Amino acid sequence: MTDTSEARSADNAAHAPRQSLLRRLMRYLPLIAPVLLWAVPCWVLLHAGQHWPLPVTLAGTALFVLGLIGMPLAxxxxxxxxxxxxxxxxxxxxxxxxxxxxxxxxxxxxLLRLTLTVAGVGDGQERARIVTWAVLGTAAVLLTMGYAEARRVPRVRRLDVQLPRLGAGLDGTRVALITDTHYGPLDRARWSAQVCETVNTLEADLVCHTGDIADGTAERRRAQAAPLATVRATRAKVYVTGNHEYYSQAQGWVDLMDELGWEPLRNRHLLLERGGDTLVVAGVDDVTAESSGLAGHRAHLAGALDGADPDLPVLLLAHQPKFIDRAVEGGVDLQLSGHTHGGQIWPFHHLVRLDQPALAGLSRHGTRTLLYTSRGTGFWGPPFRVFAPSEITLLVLRSPQRAPSP
Structure with missing residues (x-):
């Protein structure tokens, strides 16, 4: 026993300097990241062998410095x-x-510079100029397309999801999912109304919003959120909080969604019954709720399922995919989440995967539990979506007991 303890102590001692260094680097990341974001393009476009005329170099560098200073201030x-x-x-x-x-x-x-060098294209300055125009052209095209993708009404993504415990009476139940609408500084009241009109064309039994409604308080973004009152569902409209609600007086958003006719599932459930079968529809607060300090807010799956028959299938709304570990332990059949935005601007999805177990789409966890992660209906912050299109999702629940098609 002593040898094991000594080994663990030695191992902890060896890891301590690395952990300390990582913490120090993370502390300075907010300072380092903006410098890299502006300094690297400035060097590649203006200083890495191009030999632009001095006025071009000075003016271009000044623009990058202005961006470096102006972005964090704004x-x-x-x-x-x-x-x-x-x-x-x-x-x-x-x-x-x-x-x-x-x-x-x-x-x-x-990559392009290396390819041009291997191909023997031009001299160093010519290759540098080609790289500069290629970068500017690519960025201009992607930002234009990304802006259009972010501002458009999302396409509807449809898929069948088979749940082994779903009764035959519930086969064909239509679940519409919107999430991460992020109503914010750009007024999107008209966009919001068009999204709601699209949802209504789906004729869903259950409509779900899995959080991050807006950036700002309910009072401030009420006009953009107001069209949510027009959403129709044959059975229920349900909502759970996302992490951004806890930056903006979450209880105000819970109250507004209730006022707009949505049922906030704050660690509770309701029953959806059809054809003699029952589905438990549960929801939990976002995992950041407890650390927000807001009284009574926390992610509590046991509370959400309290009183539900454990033999019934469970559909769970949880804003972040990372809640899936608890969903698996709780015997949930299908968890619906958002939060990731599919990365929103490529290749940011690699960083998202460091924090979340899934980026987008349907995935299996454990022996029973499925997770559907939406890429989100809106966008956060930068008004761009690059290689990560937004979506409104229609999931058709299927029972293995359903009658075969003729």
Whole structure:
């Protein structure tokens, strides 16, 4: 026993410096990241062998310095205590633009330059100029397409989901899912109304919103959220909180959704009955709820399922996919989540996967539990979606006991 304890102590001692270094790096990340986002494209586009005329180099460098200074200032004014929407729009747009420029400066700055060198195309300056125009052209195209994708009414994604415990009477139950609408600085009241009109065409039995309704308080974003009152469902409209509600007076959003005719499933459930069979529809607060300090808010699956027959199938609404571990332990059949946005701006999805077990689509966890992760209906922050299209989802629940088609 002593040898084991000593080994563990030695192992902990060996890992301590690395953990300490990682913590220090994470502490400085908010300072390092903006510098890299602007400095790398500046170097690749203006200074890495291009030999532009001096006025071009100076003017271009000044623009990048202005972006480096202006972006965090605008973000602070827009998302800090002042909550100035115009500043948030400027800061968010600069953030998205710098991310796309940084990504393609790195990729094309290395790969394209290497390809041109191996192919023997031009001299060093000519290759550098080709890289510069390739980066600018790629960024311009992706940002234009990404803006259009972010602002459009999402396409409907349809899929059948078979639940082994679902009774034959519930076969064909239609579940519409919207999530991460993120009503915010850009007024999207008209977009919101069009989304709701699209949901109504699906003729769903159950309509779900799995959180992150908005960035801002319910009072401030009421006009954009108001069209949610027009959504129709034959059985129920249900809602759970996301992490962004807890940045913006979550109880106000719970009360507004209740006022708009949605049933907040705050660690509770309801029963959906059809054809003599029953489905438990449960919901939990977001996993960040407890740390928000808001009284009575926390993610509590046992409370959500309290009183439900354990033999009945369970559909669970939980904003973040990472709740799936608890869902598996609780015997949930299908969890619906959002939060990830599918990465929103490629290749940010690699960072999302460090925090979440799924990025988008249907996945299996354990022997029983399925997880559907939506890419989200809206967008957060930067008004761009690059290789991560938004969606409204229609899931048709299928029972293995259903009668075969003729």
């Amino acid at each position: 973000m602070m004014r827009g998302h800090g205590k002042r909550q100035q929407d115009w500043a948030a729009i400027v800061g968010d747009t600069l953030l998205g633009s710098s991310w796309v420029l940084f990504t393609w400066s790195v990729l094309l700055g290395v």
